[in-house]
Amino acid sequence: MQLRRQLVGWAFLLPLLAYLLLSYAYPLLTNLDLSLRDNTIRTFVHGGAPFVGFANYAAVFADPAFGTAVLHTVVFTLVSLVFQYAAGLALAVFFTRSFPLSATLRALFLVPWLLPLIVSASTWAWMLNSEAGVVNAVLAAFGVDKVDWLTSPNWSLVSVTVANIWIGIPFNLVVLHSGLRNIPAEVYEASALDGANGWQTFWRITFPMLRPVSGITLLLGLVYTLKVFDIIWIMTRGGPSGASTTLAVKSYELGFGNMLPRFGPSAAVGNVLILVAMVAGICYVRVQRHQEEA
């Protein structure tokens, strides 16, 4: 009976397991294989690419553009996370107050997160257009000179980061808001009785009690941000001359961005990203377990 139950349980899992092998393990192994071979378009289609070990990795690491891409990834990710989290938290606190339309407005805040990335990215691209963009028009009204948001190497990374922050705020708002609502009201009452003002209550009570949720939010934000490719590719194509290229963009650019694809190095860059994602995954599991024990 017990054995039968086990077997039935695994029978229900079987389709998923087969699927995971077919559409996760197989592509990832293909990717690994690509990264260890010297592929041309010909060998890519017909097979028979020579095995070159870690030569693709060595080539990628030796390329100064790789270091730049790593730096851009770190800056893009950190700045995005800090601003998304800060804005999301401020808005979450704001929306815990009761006022007319509160729920409706909070729902509207979800819109940027739900839109297809290509829609958001192309909208931002046009808003930030040097000549006809609305952002420069508004700045001009305040006497600021024209800024080449997308075509100047000084600004392109800033521009894609701003667009990414805009997309990430709703996620932070929703998760932190639900975290805030799980803090028992008695805690606030006690704090009010002790004569704490709003600012003190926030920093001494709310913020520390929200720590587990904050941790998960930032970790998930990290994973999403590392993945970001669509926004940057559509707004700047990683340019000008690599000024807004992150690792995900680099991987796509090497594999699909040119007439002459370099699948080996593209896969190698991708596998570096997977390693980072794996580490984040392990952190996530640990934080969650910690939270369950607490």
Added chain:
Amino acid sequence: MRRRRLLRTATGVLLTALMLFPVYWMVNVSLTPPGKMRKSPPDFFPTTPTFDGYVRVFNEQLPYFLTSLLVASGTVVLTLALAAPAAYSLAKLRPRGRRPLWFVLLVAQMIPGIIMALGFYGIYVSLGITNSVSGLILADSTIAVPFAVLILSSFMASVPDELVQAARIDGAGAVRVFWSIVLPVSRNGIVTAALFAFLWAWSDFVFAATLDSGGSLKPLTLGIYRYIGNNNQEWNAIMATAVVASVPAAVLLVLAQRFVAAGITAGAVKD
């Protein structure tokens, strides 16, 4: 007190307006005649609205639109067919040795799409199945399946064990319990999983750009991308397509707001 509440509402409306300005701008530009597109400063309101952009969308992008609909629906079906039985097993049958699967599903969600895309591309090229709708559905489902299993199993875990036990005593087998009890009771979870699977497949650009860029059946995201790639970028048509591509998101928000919020917080917050 009343005044303070109203002041908060005013602040809230202002913040929301600021946040949604890009969305407004997309609609505004989609209605702006091409002749006034490069005007500086731009018109903040569509004073002389034109629907030419939408006419072009209808004439040129309709096949793309239908492909997106097909791919997204297919992804929903595939995702639910795989995720629901697995979630039932994880939540209710709980076979031994299932724990590593949780970890696999969590990590699977974190793998960047671009890497999966390259792997799929390698496989599809050697099998000669690039530019196929079914290939795109399979690839798109990888975004949704791990999430769907996790969220469905958390919904199914809250189905009372007594209910399952009672059915078993009445002689119902595991399949019967799954189909007639657990599935109907966890309807909300299924709706949430389906909504997100649809939205992600509908929004997908990475897989479409890599696996489906040469065929005749392209999704709407590639339709927008093709417009952007044109040398004479016609932003009126681009933004009109973008507005059309945003419709499912808007519909979801109006019809299923609480499911959307539930989906976003799932996995992040333990209630």
